[in-house]
Amino acid sequence: MYAAIAFIPIIFTVIVMAGFNWPAKRALPAAWLITAILSYAVWKMQLLDVAAYTISGFLSAIDTLAVIFGAILIMNTLKQSGAMGVINRGFTTITDEPRIQLIIIGFMFGAFIEGAAGYGTPAALAAPLLISLGFPPLCAAMVALVLNSVPVNFGAVGLPTNTALNLIDPSLIEMGADTGVFRLQLAKWVAIPNAIVCPVIIFVAMAMMCKIYGKEKSIRPAVECIPFILFSAIVFDIPYILLAIIMGPDLPSLLAAIIGLGATIIAAKKGFLMPKKRFEFPEPSEWESHWRSAVVETESDNESTEKQMSTVMAWLPYGIIAVILVLTRLPQTGLMNILNVNRAPFAIIIQNILGQQGVDWVFKWAWSPGIIPFTLVAFLIIPLHRMKSGQVKAAWKETGQMVSGAAIALMFGIAMVQLFRFSFVNSSGLDSMLLEMAEGLAALAGKAYIVVAPLIGVVGAFISGSATVSTTLFASLQFETATILVLPQLMIVAMQIAGGAMGNMVCVNNIVAACTTCGTSGAEGRLIRSNVLPMLIYCGLIVCILGGAILLGVDPVPLN
Numbered sequence: 001m002y003a004a005i006a007f008i009p010i011i012f013t014v015i016v017m018a019g020f021n022w023p024a025k026r027a028l029p030a031a032w033l034i035t036a037i038l039s040y041a042v043w044k045m046q047l048l049d050v051a052a053y054t055i056s057g058f059l060s061a062i063d064t065l066a067v068i069f070g071a072i073l074i075m076n077t078l079k080q081s082g083a084m085g086v087i088n089r090g091f092t093t094i095t096d097e098p099r100i101q102l103i104i105i106g107f108m109f110g111a112f113i114e115g116a117a118g119y120g121t122p123a124a125l126a127a128p129l130l131i132s133l134g135f136p137p138l139c140a141a142m143v144a145l146v147l148n149s150v151p152v153n154f155g156a157v158g159l160p161t162n163t164a165l166n167l168i169d170p171s172l173i174e175m176g177a178d179t180g181v182f183r184l185q186l187a188k189w190v191a192i193p194n195a196i197v198c199p200v201i202i203f204v205a206m207a208m209m210c211k212i213y214g215k216e217k218s219i220r221p222a223v224e225c226i227p228f229i230l231f232s233a234i235v236f237d238i239p240y241i242l243l244a245i246i247m248g249p250d251l252p253s254l255l256a257a258i259i260g261l262g263a264t265i266i267a268a269k270k271g272f273l274m275p276k277k278r279f280e281f282p283e284p285s286e287w288e289s290h291w292r293s294a295v296v297e298t299e300s301d302n303e304s305t306e307k308q309m310s311t312v313m314a315w316l317p318y319g320i321i322a323v324i325l326v327l328t329r330l331p332q333t334g335l336m337n338i339l340n341v342n343r344a345p346f347a348i349i350i351q352n353i354l355g356q357q358g359v360d361w362v363f364k365w366a367w368s369p370g371i372i373p374f375t376l377v378a379f380l381i382i383p384l385h386r387m388k389s390g391q392v393k394a395a396w397k398e399t400g401q402m403v404s405g406a407a408i409a410l411m412f413g414i415a416m417v418q419l420f421r422f423s424f425v426n427s428s429g430l431d432s433m434l435l436e437m438a439e440g441l442a443a444l445a446g447k448a449y450i451v452v453a454p455l456i457g458v459v460g461a462f463i464s465g466s467a468t469v470s471t472t473l474f475a476s477l478q479f480e481t482a483t484i485l486v487l488p489q490l491m492i493v494a495m496q497i498a499g500g501a502m503g504n505m506v507c508v509n510n511i512v513a514a515c516t517t518c519g520t521s522g523a524e525g526r527l528i529r530s531n532v533l534p535m536l537i538y539c540g541l542i543v544c545i546l547g548g549a550i551l552l553g554v555d556p557v558p559l560n
Helices: 002-006 008-019 024-041 047-081 083-091 098-116 121-132 137-147 156-174 179-213 220-224 226-247 252-270 303-308 311-329 335-339 370-384 389-422 433-464 467-484 489-505 508-518 524-551
Strands: 348-350 361-363
Touching: 002 008, 002 433, 008 024, 024 047, 024 389, 024 433, 047 083, 047 098, 047 156, 047 311, 047 361, 047 370, 047 389, 083 098, 083 121, 083 311, 098 121, 098 137, 098 156, 098 179, 098 226, 098 252, 098 311, 121 137, 121 508, 137 179, 137 489, 137 508, 137 524, 156 179, 156 252, 156 467, 156 489, 179 220, 179 226, 179 489, 179 524, 220 226, 226 252, 252 311, 311 335, 311 370, 389 433, 389 467, 433 467, 433 489, 433 524, 467 489, 489 524, 508 524
Parallel strands: none
Antiparallel strands: 348 361
């Protein structure tokens, strides 16, 4: 009974977001309020404890929000300086083959933007660029969303995976686990199965493009491109896996995309493994009405700046970001031991919030990628690109507007999870709400939970619009359920992260954003229906790979 009561806030969130189209910034505060009432009325927590853990949740959101703010600030600053326009135009001279453009721009460039910014920006940037190269707008939105999946596992500087680690750290410490070892092993087991899925997803996206939007209405042109697809997957996957194994979750998407982008551009220019026959879309006059954009193109306000800026200068800020991230994350440089500490001046610490023993908060600002390098480089761009004050103000204003909704959703989402986790601090003698839910799920699903785990991640991303928010909501639940079922906790959490990533294809927020930028508003339902197929293929492969490993007895960090 208590498991069913504990699930009420989650069920409420799913209903109001999926059924009534409530945004996350409205749904999650309401869900937190329900959780707070249940914590007090049913679990018999003291009001002071409810308030303290809520404040702890609000403060914990700052770490994630700093990354979101910094990443989006970089993107908006580059947009205002004209650099993003220069970067976009550079792609138009590489090849006129749409299938190769799909890989280079839709996947590689999208992966790079995901690694640098995340939060729906890859599809919003890649899709309009594909449209400018002749893709039907609805097709551009579809492939950009499908391809923005594998890189999402590590997202903006490892955020989805790092968020999961931050949430389950207390449980790991309680079990006596080495959190550093768990971190590297989780990154490894997130990277390997998703790298295996990578060429399949690229092929599926291309096959859908050829079948639905091509002249031939056949998947044959996608089959002809398999050699280049495999080459692209290899040059992305090898650094993706190696970086995850060696350095953890921070850099795989970003640096693998840089390496893959360079390799595929060179290969395309040399004609390496390129299909012999060119794929073509129908003439625009033959396009179905819902394929088209309702948006009329306008001239860029930064056109004069773009003409004066070199490609190297446009890409330089991203190069600086990559160098700083590598230098600060490599143990050999020694910077990690200086910046990644729980003491002033490199950390802000609040202990015993509202006088409650053990309710603490630590923000390692110097270790946060949102501060160093993102915000730092955003300031460097101003003199580098000779920006005007109006452009700088516009970048900061747009960033604030974009982040404000995410701030509300994340603050209340994490506060709700804190109450789930620490509701065992009560006078009723009940286990925490999180543990009650985990026991309920364990009893319901049993060993079949390996099939359910990634779908929970999908649901989280679908309702919230973010793999990070999905992880925020469900990582702890997945960990506790795995513990009860004596399943490898690390593998189940890896399934949660993969579920959040594949859920990006169908999440309402991303689809609305992609349709808006492509001028295809009103076609959201069509995109959800078309993208369900690749999402289910992705899910099935993850269950086979990770589930198969579990059945074979693989447990990278035994905790049971």
